[in-house]
Amino acid sequence: MQEGDEIFEAAMVAVKRHFDAEEFEPALKLITKAYEMKPNDPLVVRSYIYTLVNVSQWENVLKACEKHAALEDFTLEHAYALYRLNRFQQALEVLDSRKAADKDTAASRLRLQAQIQYRLSDYGACADVYEKLHQEDAEDQGLIVNAVASYVSGDKPRQAMNLIARNKEALESSYELCFNAACALIDEGRLKEAEDKLTQAKELCTEELMQAEEIGEEDAGLLEDHEELAAIRVQQACVMQRRGQEEEAKEVYDKVLRQKPNQGHEVDVTVLAVACNNVVALRSEGKSLFDSLKRINVASKEGLEHKQTRRQTVEIACNKVLLLLQAQKIDVAKKELDKLCESYPDHPRVALVQAAIAHREKKGKVCEEILQGYIASHADDQEVVLPLAQLYTHQQKHDLAVEVLAKLPLSSRTQPATVEAIVNLHQRQKSPDKAVACLREAIKYWSSQEEESETLAQVVRIAARLAMQLKDRAFAAEVYQSYLENIDGSDYEALCGLVQALAVTDPERATEYAERLQVPAFDHLDPEELEAQPIPKVGAMFSQRRRDREDEADGKPVRVKKKRKRKIRYPKGFDPENPGPPPDPERWLPKRERSEFKKKMRKRDKHLLRGPQGAITTEDFRKQGPSTAQVEVSKDASGPSRRSGRKAKGK
Numbered sequence: 001m002q003e004g005d006e007i008f009e010a011a012m013v014a015v016k017r018h019f020d021a022e023e024f025e026p027a028l029k030l031i032t033k034a035y036e037m038k039p040n041d042p043l044v045v046r047s048y049i050y051t052l053v054n055v056s057q058w059e060n061v062l063k064a065c066e067k068h069a070a071l072e073d074f075t076l077e078h079a080y081a082l083y084r085l086n087r088f089q090q091a092l093e094v095l096d097s098r099k100a101a102d103k104d105t106a107a108s109r110l111r112l113q114a115q116i117q118y119r120l121s122d123y124g125a126c127a128d129v130y131e132k133l134h135q136e137d138a139e140d141q142g143l144i145v146n147a148v149a150s151y152v153s154g155d156k157p158r159q160a161m162n163l164i165a166r167n168k169e170a171l172e173s174s175y176e177l178c179f180n181a182a183c184a185l186i187d188e189g190r191l192k193e194a195e196d197k198l199t200q201a202k203e204l205c206t207e208e209l210m211q212a213e214e215i216g217e218e219d220a221g222l223l224e225d226h227e228e229l230a231a232i233r234v235q236q237a238c239v240m241q242r243r244g245q246e247e248e249a250k251e252v253y254d255k256v257l258r259q260k261p262n263q264g265h266e267v268d269v270t271v272l273a274v275a276c277n278n279v280v281a282l283r284s285e286g287k288s289l290f291d292s293l294k295r296i297n298v299a300s301k302e303g304l305e306h307k308q309t310r311r312q313t314v315e316i317a318c319n320k321v322l323l324l325l326q327a328q329k330i331d332v333a334k335k336e337l338d339k340l341c342e343s344y345p346d347h348p349r350v351a352l353v354q355a356a357i358a359h360r361e362k363k364g365k366v367c368e369e370i371l372q373g374y375i376a377s378h379a380d381d382q383e384v385v386l387p388l389a390q391l392y393t394h395q396q397k398h399d400l401a402v403e404v405l406a407k408l409p410l411s412s413r414t415q416p417a418t419v420e421a422i423v424n425l426h427q428r429q430k431s432p433d434k435a436v437a438c439l440r441e442a443i444k445y446w447s448s449q450e451e452e453s454e455t456l457a458q459v460v461r462i463a464a465r466l467a468m469q470l471k472d473r474a475f476a477a478e479v480y481q482s483y484l485e486n487i488d489g490s491d492y493e494a495l496c497g498l499v500q501a502l503a504v505t506d507p508e509r510a511t512e513y514a515e516r517l518q519v520p521a522f523d524h525l526d527p528e529e530l531e532a533q534p535i536p537k538v539g540a541m542f543s544q545r546r547r548d549r550e551d552e553a554d555g556k557p558v559r560v561k562k563k564r565k566r567k568i569r570y571p572k573g574f575d576p577e578n579p580g581p582p583p584d585p586e587r588w589l590p591k592r593e594r595s596e597f598k599k600k601m602r603k604r605d606k607h608l609l610r611g612p613q614g615a616i617t618t619e620d621f622r623k624q625g626p627s628t629a630q631v632e633v634s635k636d637a638s639g640p641s642r643r644s645g646r647k648a649k650g651k
Helices: 002-020 024-037 042-054 058-067 075-084 088-096 103-119 123-136 141-153 157-165 168-172 175-187 191-212 217-225 227-242 246-257 269-281 289-299 310-326 330-343 348-360 364-377 382-394 398-406 416-428 432-447 453-469 473-486 492-505 507-514 527-532 540-554 618-624
Strands: none
Touching: 002 024, 002 042, 024 042, 042 058, 042 075, 058 075, 075 088, 075 103, 088 103, 103 123, 103 141, 123 141, 141 157, 141 175, 157 168, 157 175, 168 175, 175 191, 175 227, 191 217, 191 227, 217 227, 227 246, 227 269, 246 269, 269 289, 269 310, 289 310, 310 330, 310 348, 330 348, 348 364, 348 382, 364 382, 382 398, 382 416, 398 416, 416 432, 416 453, 432 453, 432 473, 453 473, 453 492, 473 492, 492 507
């Protein structure tokens, strides 16, 4: 018995030594031996479960926690094991089943609860938990980073920006917060600001990597392909893509996708999936679908759904269905759509993809019913209302389109893009009064929102432009004046628009505002010299040709006119990326002139048949002599011929 105790004590001492050195694999063998000797010792059980957690043996962690539930409170370890096994709902139930014993344990449980809620796509509750934790521990910037990420993933970029505004000092030191702020700005359409934040995030991340890996500034370029920077670069490419710089964006995506692992560290699979999806979205018309289908299969492979946000998973899956639809694989597309409907039945993108398939099959009525059915249960979802209005517009049902858009709540109905769409529909119906009323409603709403000055500026710009199209100069003057007084008094274009609008309705005020315009100075020009110059004529083009001929005669280089690039027109059904074998270069020649043409036997040259089988000896050739016209008659030595005894026929 004493010998067993000594072995046990030695094992526990060795386990402690391995714990201090963070060597959990060798510690597992020793603690397992100690656990077999004393399976009910609280210290041994706690050490055993701790070791299993650190070597990621989650099933064994579950068994140990369930077996020793009465011995000690292992709720946190039990829930964490379930979380790592992607059994999120069970993990949440385990956390709720027992209250925490102390404050530290409660904080750890709240952090795990927030992570579980994030994986369950409950982003609002997740953000609330992180904000609550940050109030208790204001020095932990990671809590703010996670709260902002939760708001961005939950399609609430405005709340994310408000939270960042209350913690501006953290932006100067946290590249993760700068990155999340850029994501929120992209969702709001503020691409220039998003680009600046991504540049700042890249600089901060590079500085951290230089300090961590002890690299000097002269070798900072070596970190350009570091896996930590891959997410920032992909997001920068996304900004380029939205700004129309598609070639530059594709170059960045391809570079990230070709990036090789650096000392065992690979680019995060979620980043690669997003890059693959965005490359597919960049595919231009006429390009082969084969490569795009291969990439979208990589982005949507099984196992990624637990690492991506709900929004990423749905968008990649919807893109896959649409790509299959373009490839004329409607049956496969419908199977993928059934999986989507089962996992995300209430998502607007899923309803749009269903409508897209119906529209491709030329089932306009079914397409309309799908969109109407979704709106009936989600009346304020702008993402589906706008496509339904577009469908009605395509069917020349402008009154129904206006009616659908009018059902949107005021906050959605007064969005810049929606306002412009409603005004255009009123213009088609020849209802300028309703169009002006819509613009006034939008301006009034955004003027009452103190934190939405940028949205108000967008709406006012749209209202001013559309007012001029509606030929309502009084309203246009009112809008331009409001813009100059409340938003940007130095906007030169708005001042010009105001003068133009007042020129008919109020000439005196138009003159007053016109004086503010800075007319460019022409003092450097000589009026007499300008008057002496000849007026340009239509014959200038012919004069240029004459000058070119003269320059050519004098030996001067003639400016070559650039040829206009024309789009290559391929035959119907031809795929330029998979062209197949090249065409026969002799296809234009008659068959008899082609190198592979073979004559028929009766037309072939007789001499071609001479060879080993028909060769004659040299002696025979000499007997015949040199004449090629000599014909030798064969002699029959067998007797008289058959005709020798016959009588001659008379005439």
